[in-house]
Amino acid sequence: MAASSSTVPSAGPSRAAPNFWERLRGGDEAAYVLTFIAAASILLITGMLVYELFINSADARAKFGWAFLFTQTWDPVNDQFGALPFIYGTLVTSFLALLMGIPLGVGAAIFLAELAPPKISDALTFLIELLAAVPSVIYGLLGIFVLVPILRLVEPSLRAVLGWTPFFSGPFYGVSLFSAGVVLAVMIIPFIISISREVILAVPGDQREAALALGATRWETTWDVVVPFAKKGIMGSIFLALARALGETMAVTMVVGNDPKIKASLFAPGYSIAAVIANEFTEATGKLYTSALIELGLVLFALTIVINGVARLLVMGTDKYKT
Amino acid sequence: MMKRIVTQAALIAALATGVASAEQILINAAGATFPYPMYSKWFDEYHKKFPNLQFNYQSIGSGGGIKQVTEGTVEFGASDGPMNDRQMKEFQDKHGFGILHFPTVMGADVPVFNVASVSTDLNFTPEALAGIFLGKITKWNDPELMKANPGVKLPSADIIVVHRSDGSGTTYIWTDYLSKVSPEWEMKVGRGTSVNWPVGLGGKGNEGVSGQVKQTPNSIGYVELIYAVQNKMKTGKVKNLAGAYVQASLASVTAAAASSKEMPDDFRVSITNAPGKDAYPISSFTWLLIPEKIADPTKKKAIKEFLTWMLADGQNMTEALAYARLPKAVVAKEMKAIAKVQ
Numbered sequence: 001m002a003a004s005s006s007t008v009p010s011a012g013p014s015r016a017a018p019n020f021w022e023r024l025r026g027g028d029e030a031a032y033v034l035t036f037i038a039a040a041s042i043l044l045i046t047g048m049l050v051y052e053l054f055i056n057s058a059d060a061r062a063k064f065g066w067a068f069l070f071t072q073t074w075d076p077v078n079d080q081f082g083a084l085p086f087i088y089g090t091l092v093t094s095f096l097a098l099l100m101g102i103p104l105g106v107g108a109a110i111f112l113a114e115l116a117p118p119k120i121s122d123a124l125t126f127l128i129e130l131l132a133a134v135p136s137v138i139y140g141l142l143g144i145f146v147l148v149p150i151l152r153l154v155e156p157s158l159r160a161v162l163g164w165t166p167f168f169s170g171p172f173y174g175v176s177l178f179s180a181g182v183v184l185a186v187m188i189i190p191f192i193i194s195i196s197r198e199v200i201l202a203v204p205g206d207q208r209e210a211a212l213a214l215g216a217t218r219w220e221t222t223w224d225v226v227v228p229f230a231k232k233g234i235m236g237s238i239f240l241a242l243a244r245a246l247g248e249t250m251a252v253t254m255v256v257g258n259d260p261k262i263k264a265s266l267f268a269p270g271y272s273i274a275a276v277i278a279n280e281f282t283e284a285t286g287k288l289y290t291s292a293l294i295e296l297g298l299v300l301f302a303l304t305i306v307i308n309g310v311a312r313l314l315v316m317g318t319d320k321y322k323t
Numbered sequence: 324m325m326k327r328i329v330t331q332a333a334l335i336a337a338l339a340t341g342v343a344s345a346e347q348i349l350i351n352a353a354g355a356t357f358p359y360p361m362y363s364k365w366f367d368e369y370h371k372k373f374p375n376l377q378f379n380y381q382s383i384g385s386g387g388g389i390k391q392v393t394e395g396t397v398e399f400g401a402s403d404g405p406m407n408d409r410q411m412k413e414f415q416d417k418h419g420f421g422i423l424h425f426p427t428v429m430g431a432d433v434p435v436f437n438v439a440s441v442s443t444d445l446n447f448t449p450e451a452l453a454g455i456f457l458g459k460i461t462k463w464n465d466p467e468l469m470k471a472n473p474g475v476k477l478p479s480a481d482i483i484v485v486h487r488s489d490g491s492g493t494t495y496i497w498t499d500y501l502s503k504v505s506p507e508w509e510m511k512v513g514r515g516t517s518v519n520w521p522v523g524l525g526g527k528g529n530e531g532v533s534g535q536v537k538q539t540p541n542s543i544g545y546v547e548l549i550y551a552v553q554n555k556m557k558t559g560k561v562k563n564l565a566g567a568y569v570q571a572s573l574a575s576v577t578a579a580a581a582s583s584k585e586m587p588d589d590f591r592v593s594i595t596n597a598p599g600k601d602a603y604p605i606s607s608f609t610w611l612l613i614p615e616k617i618a619d620p621t622k623k624k625a626i627k628e629f630l631t632w633m634l635a636d637g638q639n640m641t642e643a644l645a646y647a648r649l650p651k652a653v654v655a656k657e658m659k660a661i662a663k664v665q
Contacts, residue, residue, distance in 0.1 A: 073519065074519060075518070075519035076490075076515050076516075076517045076518065076519070077512065077513035077514065077515040077518050077519065078513065078519075080519075144534055144538070145534075148538065149538070171481070173483055173524055173539055174535075174538060174539060175524055175535065253488060253527050254527060254531065257524045257525060258488030258524065258525025258526070258527070259520070259523065259524060259525060269524050269525075271525075275488075278489075279488045279489040279490065279517075279525075279527060280489065280490045280517050281490075282383055282384035282386060282387050282489070282490060283384045283385060283386040283387070283489070283490025283491055283492075283516040283517065284386050284490060284516075284517075285385075285386040285389055285390070285410065285516070286409075
């Protein structure tokens with residue numbers, strides 16, 4: 001309300017009063033100003049965020065420079081800070097989450113939108129949307145007390161099949177990059193399903209009818225016509241899921257092992273950027289230490305932008321070849 | 324019924340006039356999470372005694388407490404580790420006067436472990452703890468552990484180390500102790516609320532470490548004594564400087580403080596590895612950080628009176644909440660130090 005009343009004086013002097021009131025009643029003027037403020041505020045918040053992160057990380061940037069990104073040591077006692085193990089952990093866990101989450105999520109969305117009877121589809125969708133609203137600490141607890149014990153049982157067979165690769169070697173303590181990836185996958189699947197399903201449902205019916213009329217089977221219609229039509233929206237859901245995976249803090253820190261070392265094995269413990277900030281920020285004493293943690297925040301921000309940019313370029317690339 | 328209403332009305336009237344006659348004083352403080360239950364009990368009791376006086380304590384962590392009191396956004400801070408010389412100087416430079424440390428209660432870290440074949444307590448020597456956390460002692464049947472535990476069947480399994488992942492005073496006490504007993508630890512790792520751990524998995528909070536230890540066979544970790552007491556966890560005995568294996572308890576923690584060498588005038592002292600025969604070696608004070616000068620005379624008076632009360636009546640409330648009380652000598656010395664607040 002405050003926003004709408006403040007627009008009156010600002011727009012008032014330049015226009016004749018009756019004219020303005022007429023337009024206000026019509027809604028155009030007010031709607032324009034309000035939505036403009038809403039859109040501009042997002043830009044403003046993002047800008048201020050980057051500004052704050054940049055200014056407050058000045059000490060660490062001055063001391064370490066670009067080497068911050070490529071150094072593996074994280075030693076608060078001796079004021080030596082490097083972001084590489086955290087960048088690695090963040091990328092690996094998010095990648096694992098997408099690897100498991102995309103096929104499951106998109107598959108479930110196709111089933112719910114195209115193949116399942118409407119009643120089952122509605123009931124399941126309701127449950128999935130509930131899942132998306134569960135706080136992440138709950139997923140973390142589930143990870144520790146349910147998932148990790150299950151993974152302990154699964155681990156020997158995984159090792160038997162894939163143990164020859166470096167990715168599944170070394171001891172398994174329960175908490176690991178792999179466990180964090182699985183928990184993240186569980187967390188992002190509801191996002192992928194619920195958005196992808198909406199997008200697939202929004203594909204016009206005549207697309208399906210046309211394909212069926214040409215003699216396509218139901219699956220051919222779904223896979224070759226409906227899913228490509230909805231591709232942009234499905235990609236959007238995956239980006240959103242990726243953003244959540246990159247920034248997830250609580251659930252990751254509870255199952256990732258919190259050890260800032262780079263090891264090829266997914267069974268080894270790791271660490272993520274968001275987790276180390278949450279863990280160490282409150283007790284960080286000394287300017288350089290705090291500043292290094294804030295710079296990690298800046299790195300995470302940049303990482304998100306770069307990954308989203310690359311993903312978008314990839315999508316644009318495939319578009320060009322397909323059409 | 325009627326009588327109750329009348330008394331209630333009288334009470335409300337009395338309260339109202341009390342409030343009206345005395346000015347409301349709000350004192351802001353921030354800092355350590357470990358003593359928070361104790362502080363909130365004290366502040367609550369004190370508020371009941373003096374309804375016009377209210378403490379607002381934010382348990383944001385020791386680092387945050389030091390930061391906020393240095394910036395002057397709170398009247399006083401609280402920390403599980405004493406401020407170091409650099410932090411003291413930073414405060415002095417900013418305000419033109421110093422800051423005082425007042426020990427309030429004590430806590431301790433205890434080793435917790437999960438070895439299926441061991442049902443008794445385990446004894447740990449300082450060398451064993453340092454070796455395990457440095458990653459040099461890697462098997463449970465290492466000679467150092469066998470020697471300290473005659474008659475206990477220790478498996479030849481790998482030791483899995485669990486430490487805190489969040490910055491915490493608990494980690495400060497643990498690494499401070501290891502730094503004192505192992506020159507190699509002091510050189511390679513050092514002391515701090517977060518350190519560069521040579522080995523191990525990180526668990527978030529006491530509950531994260533204890534959960535990890537419970538779930539991981541052949542693991543060892545450390546938690547705050549109160550947490551171990553409340554959750555009835557099996558804890559290890561630690562060999563102290565006098566050569567005795569001591570179980571952590573409120574009494575053995577107080578004994579550590581009583582036996583520690585001369586208390587310096589600024590109370591910035593670490594009591595880990597204390598010399599007493601009954602002293603539990605991984606103990607520590609926790610401190611209130613009070614600026615030497617408090618400009619507002621009513622607030623200054625209130626804080627000084629609270630300190631006096633905390634050292635007298637307040638100490639009697641500690642054991643109910645499983646905190647170790649201050650030794651008498653320390654209380655007497657602190658009583659004198661209150662006069663330094665100007």
